[in-house]
Amino acid sequence: MQLRVAVMAVVFVPLLALLSAPLASAFYLPGVAPIDFGKGAEVTVKVNKLSSVKTQLPYDYYSLDYCKPSSGIVNSAENLGEVLRGDRIENSPYVFPMKIDQTCKIVCRKANLSQGAVKNFKQKINEDYRVNMILDNLPVAERMTHTQGPTGMTYDPGFSVGFKAPLKKGGELKHFINNHLSFVVLYHQDIEYDASRIVGFEVKPFSVKHVYDRWEKHATKLSTCNPYKKIFVSSAQEWQEIDNGQEVVFTYDVAFKYSHVKWASRWDTYLLMTDAQIHWFSIINSLMIVLFLSGMVAMIMMRTLLRDISRYNQLESVEEAQEETGWKLVHGDVFRPPTKSGLLCVYVGTGVQFFGMVVVTMIFALLGFLSPANRGGLMTAMLLLWVFMGLFAGYSSSRMYKMFRGADWKRNTLRTAFTFPGVVFVIFFVLNALLWGEKSSGAVPFGTMFVLMFLWFGISVPLVFVGSYFGFKQAAIEDPVRTNKIPRQIPEQPWYMQPMFSILIGGVLPFGAVFIELFFILTSIWMHQFYYIFGFLFLVFLILLVTCAEITVVLCYFQLCSEDYNWWWRAYLTSGSSALYLFMYAAFYFFTKLQITKVVSGILYFGYMGIISYAFFVLTGTIGFYACYWFVRVIYASVKID
Structure with a gap:
């Protein structure tokens, strides 16, 4: 049966x-509650990390010599998952009134760029770094290609720092910076409400060599654009080259457009595959x-x-x-108990811990609580669930340990609590040291490292001990048959039943069942x-x-x-x-x-x-x-x- x-x-x-x-x-x-904006309400753009698929090393936005807000740089509160992802969310000088279009707004002027700043810009351009910004929890994106879907388009998150191109055909490649941003803010307004909700945040970057007669702090007039004329670049000579001693003027446009997309569906275009x-x-x-x-x-x-x-x-x-x-x-x-039965108990207990974490995480994800709109939520949930599932790791490990007639349950518990996390922590620490050496924002700060250590030693280890204590108190699992005192001799096995061959063959089918999904997961992580x-x-x-x-x-x-x-x-x-x-x-x-x-x-x-x-x-x-x-x-x- x-x-x-x-x-x-x-x-x-x-x-x-x-x-x-x-x-x-x-x-x-x-993942977040909607925010209603009335006409003229102040809308603030936040900046996030610089990212590149070529290096996989995120950097802080202000690691480049961009314009800084006059009120000073303020870090936004971030959850544990955001910090581990390398997100560094800060305020920016891009602030504009809701539903009021603006053209050729000057952000700041960078006169006589230093050699270090120029070298940094050129390096980021060579490595295809992209700038990430956030408006009302929506990432800025470039509209790329039209396709079938709810909005008829696809988005590419962020925009490039700059590009390389020759000034004339066959000439030497020069570095050009995207110093003008044309923002498009999509909003939706229900009939019964006066206020509007932001449902899209698009950008189109330009490289513009701005020209002006005289620089005045609040009254500078650019001949390359003005409040009545949008940016129009017709030739490479009008691009803003980044080089020693160059002056760069940062500007932006913003246009507000009505969209039929409702607030609850505003992430659909970002998630369209x-x-x-x-x-x-x-x-x-x-x-x-x-x-x-x-x-x-x-x-x-x-x-x-x-x-x-x-x-x-x-x-x-x-x-x-x-x-x-x-x-x-x-x-x-x-x-009959196997050799190194204690180690087997440790890995079985750790596997139960992982299984519990994966199942509960997927349940929350299916219900929508861990959508991409909830930035960093997935990693935070996985870490916390891993910690609290230590209770089941200790219980299952000690139950099996007692079945194998083990007596030193405390030693088994310590091995369960430290074997897998210890190996992972050593690797993670080495990788984090490399990130520190590269001065990347992906390096975990000391405070976050302390939080991780507290979760491990302060919560996970005690829970493993609690689970192990209750598991070892239970009666030992009885085998359905008695075990002989003298082990039986194993006959010689054919080549296809040798341990190494059968083990390697056994892993093909599970991998074959998931490798297609694995491609999409790797693409989301590394692309x-x-x-x-x-x-x-x-x-x-x-x-x-x-x-x-x-x-x-x-x-x-x-x-x-x-x-x-x-x-x-x-x-x-x-x-x-x-x-x-x-x-x-x-x-x-x-x-x-x-x-x-x-x-x-x-x-x-x-x-x-x-x-x-x-x-x-x-x-x-x-x-x-x-x-x-x-x-x-x-x-x-x-x-x-x-």
Whole structure:
């Protein structure tokens, strides 16, 4: 009966997920409350980090010699996730009245740029850095191409610092700065309200070599533009070159346009993916393959196991003096504790912690609480959930430790609390030191590092101890069969059942089920794109769950039929080996999709992908282990053994 229920769950759970995915991926909450602006109300643009897909090193906006607000630079309050992402949100001199168009407004003049400032600008232009600004929690973006969608366009977040081009055909490349910004603020106004809500924030950057007769602080008149004439650049000679001793005048235009897009839907254009149809077809194709495979594997396993169990029980009932064969032969050794059982308990407990974090995070994301509008919310939620899931890590680790007849539960608890976080923290600390060396805003400040340490030592470790205490107080899990005192000799195994080969083969299927979604996730992380389709992600997670369980159970069954009872670690490593393929795919993505040339940026990429792969190993290994453990208990409890 248990086998039939398990088979039905394997087949129908992904099907239910497929039906729920469209609704889940489409539904999200904006993340912040709407703000109503009356005509003439002051609208302040905030500036964020400078980012580049070439270097992956974010920098503070004012690390370049841009115009500063007269009232001084003020940092906005940021959550933990924003700080870890490298966001540095500050005020700016771009302030304009709501619904009042302005043309050729002078921000400031940078006379006689220093050599250091020029070098910094040129370096950022060479590395394709983009400027990020925020208005009413909406990121500034350039309108790029028209496509089918709710607004008929796509956005590219931010705008470039500048560009390189020759002054004449075949000439030397010069550096030009985008010193004029043409803003377009889209607003929506309901009939019953007088105030308006901002639903879009667009920009078109220009490089303009401004000309004026005399500079006066508040009455300078530019001949290149005026309050009645917008910027028009006709030739390269009118671009603003960035060089030593050059003078740069920063200006902007702002135009307010009515939009039919309502406030609740204002993020739709930002989240529009040009390859959404490809994403849909890829996910459905992957799901259909897994469903077909699940059905085939379930049928084979059910028929084979039921036949084995029926034959074994029939032999016992007629008391035939035949020698036992197959997986029943190792019943006296199958629950023998493995070597390094304590380490296995640690990794199983850590995997449970990860599993709980992932499930709860996805539930919140599906409900819309972790949409991209809630900047930094996803990372903050994952960190806090990881910390509080330490309770389940300690409990599951100590339960298994006691099952293996362990006695020093405190030592096991310490290893559970420090093994995985310790490895991750060492890697993170080294990467953070590199960021400090590059003076990047992505470097975690001392205060935030202290908060992370407090979350680890002050909350996570005590919760692991609490969970471990209650887990160890429970009665030890009883095995369905007795374990012999003398271990049985394992016969020589064929080449295809060797541990290394079967483990590597076992990781192919789970990785194959998720690698399409992995491409979109890597693109959102390293190409600075928004990721919002959590319905698809939840579906892929269910597929991963099923495939890890299936492949581990099948290979474990073949292993036991070959009279090899050392299944504990192999069950964990079989599905966990998919992390190796994830890291290999990350390397492939690095060399084929990214244009990173700096050594520090490459180290950061592989360091962070190493952490992600390590976490993926712990998660998938635990899923496969528990599926195999349940399977072994069920089959040995189903046969009569003297």
